[in-house]
Amino acid sequence: MASAAEQLASNLNFSTFAKAEDLKKRLWFTLGALLVYRLGTYIPLPGLNPEAFAQAFQGQAGGILGLFNMFAGGAVERMAIFALGIMPYISASIIVQLMTSVVPSLEALKKEGEQGRKIINQYTRYGTVLLGALQAYGIAIGLESGAGMVNDPGWFFRISTVLSLLGGTMFLMWLGEQITSRGIGNGISLIIFAGIVAALPSALAGTLELGRTGALSFGVIVAVVVMAIGVIGLIVFVERAQRRLLIQYPKRQVGNRMFQGDTSHLPLKLNTSGVIPAIFASSLLLLPATLAGFSNTSELPDWATSIVAALGHGQPLYMVFYGGMIAFFAFFYTAIVFNPKDTADNLKKHGGFIPGIRPGERTAEYIDYVLTRITTVGALYLVFVCILPEILIAQTGVPFYLGGTSLLIVVSVTLDTVAQIQGHLIAQQYEGLIKKSKLRGGKRGR
Numbered sequence: 001m002a003s004a005a006e007q008l009a010s011n012l013n014f015s016t017f018a019k020a021e022d023l024k025k026r027l028w029f030t031l032g033a034l035l036v037y038r039l040g041t042y043i044p045l046p047g048l049n050p051e052a053f054a055q056a057f058q059g060q061a062g063g064i065l066g067l068f069n070m071f072a073g074g075a076v077e078r079m080a081i082f083a084l085g086i087m088p089y090i091s092a093s094i095i096v097q098l099m100t101s102v103v104p105s106l107e108a109l110k111k112e113g114e115q116g117r118k119i120i121n122q123y124t125r126y127g128t129v130l131l132g133a134l135q136a137y138g139i140a141i142g143l144e145s146g147a148g149m150v151n152d153p154g155w156f157f158r159i160s161t162v163l164s165l166l167g168g169t170m171f172l173m174w175l176g177e178q179i180t181s182r183g184i185g186n187g188i189s190l191i192i193f194a195g196i197v198a199a200l201p202s203a204l205a206g207t208l209e210l211g212r213t214g215a216l217s218f219g220v221i222v223a224v225v226v227m228a229i230g231v232i233g234l235i236v237f238v239e240r241a242q243r244r245l246l247i248q249y250p251k252r253q254v255g256n257r258m259f260q261g262d263t264s265h266l267p268l269k270l271n272t273s274g275v276i277p278a279i280f281a282s283s284l285l286l287l288p289a290t291l292a293g294f295s296n297t298s299e300l301p302d303w304a305t306s307i308v309a310a311l312g313h314g315q316p317l318y319m320v321f322y323g324g325m326i327a328f329f330a331f332f333y334t335a336i337v338f339n340p341k342d343t344a345d346n347l348k349k350h351g352g353f354i355p356g357i358r359p360g361e362r363t364a365e366y367i368d369y370v371l372t373r374i375t376t377v378g379a380l381y382l383v384f385v386c387i388l389p390e391i392l393i394a395q396t397g398v399p400f401y402l403g404g405t406s407l408l409i410v411v412s413v414t415l416d417t418v419a420q421i422q423g424h425l426i427a428q429q430y431e432g433l434i435k436k437s438k439l440r441g442g443k444r445g446r
Contacts, residue, residue: 023184023424030183033175034194040082040171041075041195045164047157052148053079070406071279073195081168083139084132086191089173092127094276096120097336128173129166136165184424185417193413196406224392231385231404235411238381241270243374245367247352264352268371271378272338275412277329278386278405281322319390323383330379331372340367382408 044050057069057077069076072085100106100120109116140161144153172191179187207224210216244265344364353359357366386404 026184033179041073041080043081045079047151049149074199081164084165084169086172088132088169089128092124096124132166132169136162185420189413231407242267249352270374273330273333275408276333277326280329281325323387326383327379334375340364
């Protein structure tokens with residue numbers, strides 16, 4: 001028999017959406033906020049020579065700048081005020097999460113509930129300011145070192161660049177928080193999602209143009225389309241996949257009545273780490289080639305030149321390291337965000353237990369055992385989804401936006417947003433049923 005929530009979800013239709021006034025307001029707010037973000041990606045930095053920078057960017061578009069440009073919605077290519085994007089905030093969040101597992105005081109804050117989360121979020125904001133300022137200053141120095149990129153180099157340009165880029169990142173962080181609280185879905189994820197989706201039409205047009213000029217054959221274009229459809233289907237299947245552990249609660253007596261013990265499930269996602277492993281692995285592996293591209297290659301030692309060449313995008317050694325780092329970060333990040341011991345302690349505190357497993361330490365060991373097995377499958381899935389498109393990109397020159405990382409972000413955020421919308425519609429139906437029952441009760445009373 002279906003649950004009440006499942007029955008309500010099956011009854012959702014257009015009329016239900018039309019009556020959900022609060023949901024429509026949230027959707028309009030989300031669209032307006034994302035439009036503001038897209039406009040900001042076209043506001044250039046002051047004092048920059050756009051033509052000279054565009055020429056320099058084209059030489060590094062296949063490195064880490066191209067990857068960051070994808071996450072920033074094209075703002076890096078135009079060197080706009082949103083060029084740093086939301087990446088400093090994501091990096092600061094991950095660093096703070098790592099520290100909560102190492103620093104006892106932060107770990108205690110994490111367990112204090114809402115107040116502790118507010119303090120941790122404040123530390124994340126401070127970390128965002130620090131990382132954003134350092135990255136912005138590095139960008140300013142890099143722009144000044146380029147030939148003709150800056151009209152008037154000096155401290156005034158550096159300070160204005162740091163303030164502009166850092167202000168853009170802080171505004172995006174605030175905008176993401178507003179979308180989360182007043183809009184639909186995770187605001188930070190939607191900002192990255194909007195940047196990738198906005199560039200998809202031009203990426204598809206560029207791919208078709210390569211086919212028209214003969215740079216890509218018709219068979220390769222068909223293979224890319226089939227690969228993208230297959231990867232999207234795989235992402236949808238795996239991102240919705242869960243391993244549910246049966247949880248039972250003992251019988252309880254209230255007054256003279258004995259209530260039967262309840263049962264529930266502990267859902268463990270197949271891919272707990274999401275897209276974080278792919279982002280980290282790509283950034284770390286593309287960094288050596290990008291640094292070498294900004295420097296004079298003839299001045300590098302022979303061994304350094306060989307390493308840079310072997311770690312070039314699409315090379316076999318690059319693929320091996322890329323897959324290995326994705327698998328490593330999948331396990332590493334899962335271990336940070338999910339603590340089997342805390343979960344087992346919470347179950348024991350509320351009287352829940354896994355049938356056949358003793359509460360406490362044995363339950364933690366069993367959850368860790370199951371989590372390790374499904375994370376192995378999730379890591380293999382991430383490696384496959386990210387490596388297969390990378391091979392096609394390296395062999396054919398297809399844009400970054402058709403790669404596994406971008407498809408993973410787009411599909412995952414879409415699934416999350418659809419789930420959020422469905423949740424609001426179900427809540428709307430619940431409220432309608434409650435109002436009807438109150439009206440019927442009032443009529444019977446009269």
